[in-house]
Amino acid sequence: MNTESVHPITHVKHLKPQEHWGWIIAIYLYLAGMGAGSFVIGAILSWFVDPSSVVTIYGFPLNLAKGAILWGPILVAIGAPFLILDLGIKRRFLYACLNPRTSWVARGFLILSAFIVVGLVTLVISILPFQWLIEQITFRRVLEIISIILALATAIYTGILLKATKSIPLWNTHLLPLLFLVSALSTGSMAIILSTLGTGLISHDTGVLNVLISGEQILVGIEGIVLFLYLFRSYRTSEQGKDSVHLLLFGEKKLIFWGGIVLLGFIFPIILEGIASFFHGNVGLIFVAGLILLCGGFFLRLGVLSAGIREQIPMQRLIEIQYALRTMKTKEN
Amino acid sequence: MEEKVLVIDHQKCTGCRQCELVCSVFHTGSSNPSRSRIRVVKWEHEGIYLPMICNHCEEAYCVEVCPTKACHREPELNNRVVIDKNLCIGCKTCIISCPFGHPSFDTQERVTVKCDYCDGDPQCVAFCYAKAVFFMDADKIQMAKKREAANKFADLLKQARLK
Numbered sequence: 001m002n003t004e005s006v007h008p009i010t011h012v013k014h015l016k017p018q019e020h021w022g023w024i025i026a027i028y029l030y031l032a033g034m035g036a037g038s039f040v041i042g043a044i045l046s047w048f049v050d051p052s053s054v055v056t057i058y059g060f061p062l063n064l065a066k067g068a069i070l071w072g073p074i075l076v077a078i079g080a081p082f083l084i085l086d087l088g089i090k091r092r093f094l095y096a097c098l099n100p101r102t103s104w105v106a107r108g109f110l111i112l113s114a115f116i117v118v119g120l121v122t123l124v125i126s127i128l129p130f131q132w133l134i135e136q137i138t139f140r141r142v143l144e145i146i147s148i149i150l151a152l153a154t155a156i157y158t159g160i161l162l163k164a165t166k167s168i169p170l171w172n173t174h175l176l177p178l179l180f181l182v183s184a185l186s187t188g189s190m191a192i193i194l195s196t197l198g199t200g201l202i203s204h205d206t207g208v209l210n211v212l213i214s215g216e217q218i219l220v221g222i223e224g225i226v227l228f229l230y231l232f233r234s235y236r237t238s239e240q241g242k243d244s245v246h247l248l249l250f251g252e253k254k255l256i257f258w259g260g261i262v263l264l265g266f267i268f269p270i271i272l273e274g275i276a277s278f279f280h281g282n283v284g285l286i287f288v289a290g291l292i293l294l295c296g297g298f299f300l301r302l303g304v305l306s307a308g309i310r311e312q313i314p315m316q317r318l319i320e321i322q323y324a325l326r327t328m329k330t331k332e333n
Numbered sequence: 334m335e336e337k338v339l340v341i342d343h344q345k346c347t348g349c350r351q352c353e354l355v356c357s358v359f360h361t362g363s364s365n366p367s368r369s370r371i372r373v374v375k376w377e378h379e380g381i382y383l384p385m386i387c388n389h390c391e392e393a394y395c396v397e398v399c400p401t402k403a404c405h406r407e408p409e410l411n412n413r414v415v416i417d418k419n420l421c422i423g424c425k426t427c428i429i430s431c432p433f434g435h436p437s438f439d440t441q442e443r444v445t446v447k448c449d450y451c452d453g454d455p456q457c458v459a460f461c462y463a464k465a466v467f468f469m470d471a472d473k474i475q476m477a478k479k480r481e482a483a484n485k486f487a488d489l490l491k492q493a494r495l496k
Contacts, residue, residue, distance in 0.1 A: 092422040
């Protein structure tokens, strides 16, 4: 019986990517990033525009306009339980903060908890229409600045979480936190546009909306450049980084990359917004473009997560040499 | 105190997977190799069998990334790296960060598990009839390992030169 021998290492075209962190973690990274990004954009926006539309609910007047642009912490609070959902033993999730000295998971737990608490306080304070609260301008500004810093930390942290697992070359780069930060800001600004679009909170002021949309388009442009640099760098650094990029661009995950990230995240929104600009800001078109862009943000996380291939083990070289010699011998015989 | 380490001679391994069996029996009480800490990776065509174990690294990534300090080093017991079952939350960060792919997720206990030298008496060593797994003093193994590696490389170089 003459069976063709299969090379144990080099015959495997691409090594398998990690499968331990899947779509649940992608949703968490996405919601945390988008929530933090939208809070940053919303809080800065509220300094310049200061929208207000008081609605009386159960005889209690609430300033809901601010709520519509500062709702990021709610999104992060929805995303955080997804991380707990992925744990083996879910009721032990509070243990996750025990080792902030070395572990980024623990640091992230603290950063996210702080952002959710401080951000929600900022949100509630901005909604409540009490006169004495409105007069405390310095207190509110300080609170907003602290929560913006925490929001930026949250957005960057989603990248550092992956970077901290050093053995996957696709993730182990400084460009990943940058990519996730830019993506968080672009999806966040889109979320703000969506939440204020139909409600008439700031859209009566078309100037603000135009500034937001053009800002969002610039961010999408920067995101595209960073994504290219990120993939280029990963391709060049190591063998497994190359495999990862190959897997993402032409391998099993090409649907996520070309369909999810490129088409949904970049091409469709740009085309739709281009068309919308000809129709004087057609609300429906911008709405659809926004929803598609948000889907693209999710697929970016999913793509990066699902294409992570572990680095070679040190003895691999030795085994390859041994194998090459063994095949040489068998050929001679 | 003398420190002992697990050493594998993969050229002696016959791929019988006895070590997987005894490991799972010792740690879980069931003869279920999928829950074993030691894994034999096989390439049957080539006759290469590689038992994969934890290296208890000096600078262990799993210890570094563990958010709960469940994965920690015990200097008093052969300087081993172990996961405390009662502290582990099963976040799988250590599995992803390990370059050797060692810690594995136990789907029944819902925590991550790894080699703990069986508290000083490794079962894989005791039951390996081919004697491919050793548990020996770290300072003795240094020289033996170096000599072994040097011999291997010298052989390879000689063979490569003959071609």
